[in-house]
Amino acid sequence: MSNSPVTISSPGEILREMLQNRGLHAEAFALATGIPYPHMQGILDGQKVILPEHAERFERILNVGADFWLKRQSAYRQAILDADLQDPEKRKLIAESMVKPLRGYFRR
Numbered sequence: 001m002s003n004s005p006v007t008i009s010s011p012g013e014i015l016r017e018m019l020q021n022r023g024l025h026a027e028a029f030a031l032a033t034g035i036p037y038p039h040m041q042g043i044l045d046g047q048k049v050i051l052p053e054h055a056e057r058f059e060r061i062l063n064v065g066a067d068f069w070l071k072r073q074s075a076y077r078q079a080i081l082d083a084d085l086q087d088p089e090k091r092k093l094i095a096e097s098m099v100k101p102l103r104g105y106f107r108r
Contacts, residue, residue, distance in 0.1 A: 008079040010046030011072035033057040049073055
């Protein structure tokens with residue numbers, strides 16, 4: 001676990017609150033969006049990302065712009081990365097994961 005906690009709500013938390021405020025159940029919302037319920041549950045729990053196609057479906061049903069969802073997702077992922085970069089061990093793992101795919105790329 002990182003030393004600096006993530007201080008931003010996941011977009012799934014915001015979505016869950018919106019659904020509750022509108023009296024919508026997650027299962028019904030998943031069905032209406034065409035997103036399988038287990039995946040929707042992952043979004044609501046902050047374990048799955050909101051993809052552009054999800055954001056467009058949310059916009060049609062909730063009348064909240066797709067750009068809102070995509071910006072929230074991006075900000076959340078950045079907050080997680082920033083928190084992880086505070087931890088020296090995680091910072092090393094992140095750096096290694098960024099370099100490894102490039103190692104064979106420049107060899108001939």
